[in-house]
Amino acid sequence: MNNAMELNYLSIKEALNGLKSKAFSAVELTQACLKQIKLWDKKIGAFLTVDEDQALKSAKKTDALIHESTDIFDAKPLLGIPMGVKDLFSTIDLKTTAGSKIIEDYVPPFDATVIRKYKDAGAIVLGKTNEDAWGHGSSGENSDFGPTRNPYNLERVPGGSSSGSGAAVASGECLFATGTDTGSSVRLPAAFCNLVGLKPTYGRVSRYGVIAMASSFDTIGHMTHTVYDNAKVLEITAGNDPLDATSSPLGVPKYISSLGEQIKGLRIGIPREYFVEGIDLRIKDLTMKAVGVLEKLGAEVKQISLPHTDVAMACYYILVPAEVSSNLARFDGIRYGGLREMFGAEAKRRIMLGTYTLSSGYYDAYYLKAAKVRRLIKEDFENAFSSVDVIIAPSSPTLPFKIGEKANDPLQMYLSDIFLCPINIAGVPSLNVPCGFIEGLPVGMQIIGPHFKEELLYKVGYKFEQETEFYKMKPKL
Amino acid sequence: MAKKILSKEEVLHLAKLANIILTEDEVVLYQTQLSNIIGYVEKLNSITTENIEPVAQLTELINVSRDDETSDEQSLSQNEALQNTQATKEGYIKVKAVFDE
Numbered sequence: 001m002n003n004a005m006e007l008n009y010l011s012i013k014e015a016l017n018g019l020k021s022k023a024f025s026a027v028e029l030t031q032a033c034l035k036q037i038k039l040w041d042k043k044i045g046a047f048l049t050v051d052e053d054q055a056l057k058s059a060k061k062t063d064a065l066i067h068e069s070t071d072i073f074d075a076k077p078l079l080g081i082p083m084g085v086k087d088l089f090s091t092i093d094l095k096t097t098a099g100s101k102i103i104e105d106y107v108p109p110f111d112a113t114v115i116r117k118y119k120d121a122g123a124i125v126l127g128k129t130n131e132d133a134w135g136h137g138s139s140g141e142n143s144d145f146g147p148t149r150n151p152y153n154l155e156r157v158p159g160g161s162s163s164g165s166g167a168a169v170a171s172g173e174c175l176f177a178t179g180t181d182t183g184s185s186v187r188l189p190a191a192f193c194n195l196v197g198l199k200p201t202y203g204r205v206s207r208y209g210v211i212a213m214a215s216s217f218d219t220i221g222h223m224t225h226t227v228y229d230n231a232k233v234l235e236i237t238a239g240n241d242p243l244d245a246t247s248s249p250l251g252v253p254k255y256i257s258s259l260g261e262q263i264k265g266l267r268i269g270i271p272r273e274y275f276v277e278g279i280d281l282r283i284k285d286l287t288m289k290a291v292g293v294l295e296k297l298g299a300e301v302k303q304i305s306l307p308h309t310d311v312a313m314a315c316y317y318i319l320v321p322a323e324v325s326s327n328l329a330r331f332d333g334i335r336y337g338g339l340r341e342m343f344g345a346e347a348k349r350r351i352m353l354g355t356y357t358l359s360s361g362y363y364d365a366y367y368l369k370a371a372k373v374r375r376l377i378k379e380d381f382e383n384a385f386s387s388v389d390v391i392i393a394p395s396s397p398t399l400p401f402k403i404g405e406k407a408n409d410p411l412q413m414y415l416s417d418i419f420l421c422p423i424n425i426a427g428v429p430s431l432n433v434p435c436g437f438i439e440g441l442p443v444g445m446q447i448i449g450p451h452f453k454e455e456l457l458y459k460v461g462y463k464f465e466q467e468t469e470f471y472k473m474k475p476k477l
Numbered sequence: 478m479a480k481k482i483l484s485k486e487e488v489l490h491l492a493k494l495a496n497i498i499l500t501e502d503e504v505v506l507y508q509t510q511l512s513n514i515i516g517y518v519e520k521l522n523s524i525t526t527e528n529i530e531p532v533a534q535l536t537e538l539i540n541v542s543r544d545d546e547t548s549d550e551q552s553l554s555q556n557e558a559l560q561n562t563q564a565t566k567e568g569y570i571k572v573k574a575v576f577d578e
Contacts, residue, residue, distance in 0.1 A: 369522075
C-alpha cells in the first residue's frame with residue numbers, strides 16, 4: 001500500500017517498477033508531486049510555472065497506455081515520471097522566462113531537442129523551475145522572481161543556477177529535473193541539495209532550444225536522487241542532433257550497463273591544487289574520507305597536479321561574459337521580450353564585462369589571451385588522464401551559505417565556482433555525488449573523467465553510492 | 478600592481494556598445510565592480526602563451542554542415558514567429574523609424 005505522500009520521493013527506478021506492476025497509477029504519482037508543490041513551494045520557491053492541467057492530462061494518457069500493455073515501457077523508458085524543467089529550456093506553449101523579467105511572458109513556439117526527447121520517452125513535465133536569471137549565478141539568489149531556498153535549511157541557498165531544479169527534486173516536488181551547467185550550475189545545486197548531478201561532456205547532449213549563455217561552455221544536464229536514475233536519463237538525452245552543430249557524432253552507450261562493475265585497480269587522481277587554503281577543512285576531511293571508501297573498494301589513489309588551476313577563474317570570467325554579451329544581444333525588445341533596461345544587475349554586469357573584453361583594442365589582451373590559457377587548462381586535464389582514470393575533487397569549498405551572505409560581493413560569489421569552472425573550460429564531464437553531511441547540510445564531491453567517458457563516472461559513483469547510501473536522507477520539511 | 482579604475486566615460490561607452498541604458502547610480506556601481514573584476518582577470522598576464530593555439534572548438538569537430546534545404550522541423554510559420562512580438566502590423570514587425578520623413 002503506497003501512501004500518496006511517499007510516491008513523490010521514489011527514485012525513477014522505483015517509480016517505473018511501481019507503474020509497471022500497477023502498484024499505483026501515473027495519475028497518483030503525478031498528483032503526489034503536485035500535492036507536494038502545493039504544500040511547500042511557497043516556502044521553497046522552486047517552481048515558476050506549474051502546468052497542472054497538462055501534467056494530469058499526460059498522466060491519464062499514460063495510464064491508458066500502461067493499461068493496454070506494459071511493453072510500452074520498452075519504447076518509453078521514462079513513462080509516467082514527473083519531472084521539473086529549468087526555465088532556460090524552451091517548452092512549446094509553456095511560458096519560458098530564463099528567470100528574467102525581460103521574457104517573463106515569452107511562450108516558445110517549439111520544444112528544445114532534449115525536451116522533445118523527454119516527452120517521447122514518456123516523462124511528464126510538471127512545470128518550469130526557478131533559476132538565476134539567464135544562468136548567471138551560483139546560488140539561486142539572482143532570479144528576477146525571488147530566490148529559491150534549500151529544502152535542507154530554508155535560510156540557505158540551494159546552489160545555482162539550476163536552483164529550482166535542485167530544490168524541487170530534493171523536496172520531493174518531482175522525481176528528477178533538468179539543468180544546464182556552464183560553470184557550476186548542475187553540480188553545485190546537486191551538491192547543496194544531496195543529489196546526483198551530471199555535467200556531461202560538452203557536445204554530448206544537444207543544446208538546441210536551450211537559451212544560450214556561453215556557447216562554448218554550456219552543457220545540458222540533469223539531477224536525480226540516484227546514480228542509476230541519472231545514467232538512465234542520460235541514455236535519453238545524449239546523442240547527435242542535426243540541429244546542434246556542436247553536438248558529438250559519437251554513439252550513445254547504454255550507461256546503466258556499467259553500473260555494478262568492479263573498480264579494482266581504478267586509478268583516482270586527487271588534484272593538489274584543489275585542497276589549498278580557503279576550503280572548509282571539514283569538507284576536505286569528508287572528501288578524503290569518501291576517497292578512502294573508494295580505496296577500500298579497490299581503487300588506487302594518487303596525487304596529481306592541474307597546474308593552471310589558479311588562473312582558471314580569471315580565464316572563465318573573460319571568456320564567459322564575452323560569450324554572454326554576444327548571446328544576450330538577441331534580446332532587443334523587438335521580436336520578443338521587454339527592453340534591455342530590464343536586465344538584472346548580474347546580467348548587465350556580465351554584458352558590460354564581455355563588451356569590454358571583446359572591444360577593439362582589448363580583444364587580444366583579454367579574449368584571445370584567455371582562449372590560449374584555455375588550451376593550457378584543457379591540456380592539464382588531458383595530461384592528468386594519461387596517468388589516472390578519474391579525478392575526484394570537492395564540488396564546493398564551502399557549505400551551502402546563508403541567503404544574502406555573498407550577494408554584495410560579485411567576486412566572492414564567482415569564487416564559489418573555483419572547483420567547478422575548470423571542468424567547463426576543459427569541456428570534460430563531471431558527476432556530483434553526495435558524500436555526506438556537515439551541520440545537517442549536504443556535501444557533494446565531483447567525479448571527473450575524460451571527454452565522453454560518462455560511463456566511467458557512473459561506474460565509480462554507483463559503487464560509492466551503494467556503499468554509503470546518502471540518497472536515503474531527506475530534508476526535514 | 479596598480480589597479481586600473483574605469484572612468485565614467487568608459488562605462489558609458491560600454492553601455493552604448495551594449496545598447497543598455499544605465500542610471501547614475503549604476504554607472505558608479507559598475508565602475509567599481511567592473512574594475513575589480515578586470516583587475517582580477519589580469520592574473521592571466523602572468524601566464525606565457527607564446528605559440529599556444531587558442532581554443533576555438535572544444536571537441537575538435539570540423540566542418541559540420543547540412544544540406545542546403547529547408548525543413549519543416551526547423552521552420553516557424555509567420556504566426557508562430559510573431560506570437561511573442563508586441564508590435565506587429567499585417568504580419569510585419571513594427572520598429573522605430575530609422576529615417577526621418
